[in-house]
Amino acid sequence: MNERLIRLQEEIDAKELDAVLITKVPNVTYFSGFRGDSSALFIGKNFRKLITDGRYTEQAITQAKSFTLVEQTEGLYKKIVEEIKISGCKRIGFEGLTMTVAEHSYLKKELKGVEFKSIALDSLRQVKDAAEIANIRRACEIADDAFKKVLQVIKPGVREVEVAADLEYFMRRLGSEAAAFATIVASGWRGSFPHGTASDKTISAGELVTMDFGATFNGYCSDITRTVCIGKATADQRKIYNLVLDAQLYGLEVITAGKGGKEIDSAVRELLTAAGYGRFFVHGLGHGVGLEIHEEPRLSKLSKCEHLLLNMIVTDEPGIYIENFGGVRIEDTVLVTAGTAQPLTRSPKYLIEL
Secondary structure, eight states: HHHHHHHHHHHHHHTSSSEOOOOEOOHHHHHHHOOOOOOOOEEEEEEEEEEEEGGGHHHHHHHOOTTTEEEOOSSSHHHHHHHHHHHHHOOOEEEETTTTHHHHHHHHHHHOOOEEEOOOOOGSSSSSHHHHHHHHHHHHHHHHHHHHTTTOOOOOOOOOHHHHHHHHHHHHHHOSSSOOSOOEEGGGGGGGGGTTTTSBBBTTTEEEEEEOOOEEOOOOOOEEEEEEEEOOOOHHHHHHHHHHHHHHHHHHHHHOTOHHHHHHHHHHHHHHHHTHHHHOOOOOOOEEOOSSSEEEEEEEETTHHHHOOOBBBEEEEEEEEETTTEEEEOEEEOOOOOOEEEEEEOOOOEEEEO
């Protein structure tokens, strides 16, 4: 935690700020260890304060030991104003991409003479430390074990929502705190929906079924997608599956420290384009994973990441989605290394025919 706070202080100094106000929940957790909501951190060179309410007093004392606890009883932002006045700080960084217009307006109204500067802190979370990698690795193991179990459930006549419910149940029983995001189960024609969250549709023989799901462990997420076939796959289904698998395996080769997000996405996209299926790959190759399921860096056409760094964790998830046919996506959560990316999700990637 001290290393994180040192890097935060360097950011404060570089921007010539007196202090920073942190209100985005994942960043509150990252810099303090506190895992409650409706709270804020107020950090300057000589003070570190966690502002929360009575629901979290005992939890905050345990989790945020290097912070002074400030308990609010009349509203979070009213107490924030009080603490800023007490501090005497005149240049304060705030998370402009998270704070609402109403909250910002209130601070400006109540704190005349204080300059607020919007800053982005998410980039400080991109490179994972050993503890973070261990948490994500465990979240991946839980998801892998849940996948093994759910294969015994999927069969003709079962609804997508039942498969999603079983996946989430298995993950919770295995130690997940919650599903990392709304579980996707898309079968048959619905497989052409890249984000086809589970519906009441009944799974039928001969269909491909795509499952995109993740566990949460100590606040950290995992993300995995596997596509299976109900019965023996047709020649077209196997062809599409193998194209996506080749692209996903190639992604592991090109996701390496030093390469940019656009460069990596383009390399994998070119492989599918050369096979005649580039227009059916409609999203980016991957995204960062951590305290949030979608973080920087991005591996996409719009990526702002010029160079991946060692110990970043991203996804590798090419897919092909064809209307009236369905879709295939294969995804791993992977650790960026100096060479081939290391998959943290380890479920089989050969075509499973149930």
